[in-house]
Amino acid sequence: MRFGLMASNPLEWLLIKLNLIARPVLDTQVGGTYVQVIMAAVKVGLFDALASGPATAEKIAASCGTHPASTAKLLPSLAASGYLRANGDQYELTKLSRKWLVTTSPHAVNDKLLLQFYELGLMQRADEYLRSGKPLDFHTGMSDDVWDSYQRGMKALTHGQTGMVAKAVPVPEGATDLLDIGGSHGAYSVALCRRHPSLRAVVLDLPEAVEHAAPLLAEEGMGDRVRHLPGNALTDDFGEECYDAVIIIGVAHHFSDAQNRDLTAKVARALRPGGVYTIAEFPAASGVGKTQQLAALRDFYFALASESGTWSPEQMASWQRAAGLEPAKPVRLAAGGGLNLQSGIKPR
Numbered sequence: 001m002r003f004g005l006m007a008s009n010p011l012e013w014l015l016i017k018l019n020l021i022a023r024p025v026l027d028t029q030v031g032g033t034y035v036q037v038i039m040a041a042v043k044v045g046l047f048d049a050l051a052s053g054p055a056t057a058e059k060i061a062a063s064c065g066t067h068p069a070s071t072a073k074l075l076p077s078l079a080a081s082g083y084l085r086a087n088g089d090q091y092e093l094t095k096l097s098r099k100w101l102v103t104t105s106p107h108a109v110n111d112k113l114l115l116q117f118y119e120l121g122l123m124q125r126a127d128e129y130l131r132s133g134k135p136l137d138f139h140t141g142m143s144d145d146v147w148d149s150y151q152r153g154m155k156a157l158t159h160g161q162t163g164m165v166a167k168a169v170p171v172p173e174g175a176t177d178l179l180d181i182g183g184s185h186g187a188y189s190v191a192l193c194r195r196h197p198s199l200r201a202v203v204l205d206l207p208e209a210v211e212h213a214a215p216l217l218a219e220e221g222m223g224d225r226v227r228h229l230p231g232n233a234l235t236d237d238f239g240e241e242c243y244d245a246v247i248i249i250g251v252a253h254h255f256s257d258a259q260n261r262d263l264t265a266k267v268a269r270a271l272r273p274g275g276v277y278t279i280a281e282f283p284a285a286s287g288v289g290k291t292q293q294l295a296a297l298r299d300f301y302f303a304l305a306s307e308s309g310t311w312s313p314e315q316m317a318s319w320q321r322a323a324g325l326e327p328a329k330p331v332r333l334a335a336g337g338g339l340n341l342q343s344g345i346k347p348r
């Protein structure tokens with residue numbers, strides 16, 4: 001997958017090919033506006049306002065509490081971008097917006113888009129990061145509301161993926177104890193516990209995260225079988241030989257190489273013999289070709305917003321090897337635009 005300007009007829013294709021279009025202006029002004037139009041529509045509840053059927057700009061504005069004139073200006077952009085369909089003076093949802101942007105849909109990613117107001121605010125400081133080389137530290141400076149969107153947004157991204165991930169995470173037979181580092185909403189622990197009836201899970205996350213993730217976990221009705229533990233994975237001890245499986249999903253990019261090495265050593269100590277540590281991360285960019293765009297942009301974003309960036313399976317395996325674990329062959333899942341799973345087994 002990649003993003004970028006697309007010609008809509010042969011003449012435009014030729015103009016782009018001949019470099020006669022000021023593509024940087026379109027990439028940034030139009031690209032930036034495109035992003036904000038969709039996010040603003042989510043923020044004011046525009047897609048929810050259309051969930052029960054088509055409506056005019058005026059009616060949509062009344063439902064959203066927005067100004068009728070500015071709402072009328074926004075709607076054609078959404079229609080031209082495939083998020084709405086125009087029919088006379090009425091607008092209606094498309095398959096795209098009905099599935100992903102109506103809050104009652106099981107696939108809704110609205111909370112993730114709300115979090116993006118914070119994420120894109122960090123991205124506006126890219127020049128600062130480029131000059132200083134210092135990441136902006138995603139987890140400090142978040143308001144209570146942003147912590148809430150963060151945890152809800154993370155949960156939204158797990159819909160439709162937990163089963164696939166739970167199937168791919170190796171759990172030793174008869175396992176009873178799982179530790180989920182940076183597990184937030186606990187959705188992956190819940191899926192693993194449902195798949196392995198003898199398993200119970202501890203979901204370790206920062207106290208601010210647990211405060212907002214607790215109601216999300218409670219919705220799953222797992223009781224004491226999946227419980228939160230507020231703490232800090234970088235400074236807390238995990239004990240000795242008390243877990244059969246440990247998972248860390250989409251968290252290692254927040255930590256440096258040295259932090260991941262230390263963390264893996266603590267995990268290795270906490271695993272029982274035969275136990276497994278599975279690290280799941282977005283694929284790292286592994287080259288410079290056009291197909292690398294998504295991985296490369298994600299890597300830059302994580303590097304700016306967190307401590308490191310994405311990690312390759314080889315890098316993750318090197319932490320496991322150094323901690324005395326035996327790395328297994330990595331597994332690549334289609335989840336979330338690509339997710340690599342690297343498991344390491346503690347010898348018996």
Ligand SMILES: C[S@@+](CC[C@H](N)C(=O)[O-])C[C@H]1O[C@@H](n2cnc3c(N)ncnc32)[C@H](O)[C@@H]1O
Binds near residue numbers: 183231233234248254
């Ligand atoms: C990108 S989210 C991933 C959440 C979840 N594992 C998932 O895949 O949906 C990263 C999570 O790691 C947590 N986190 C970050 N630093 C942490 C630390 N030092 N100790 C424990 N949790 C941490 C964050 O609060 C957040 O919930």
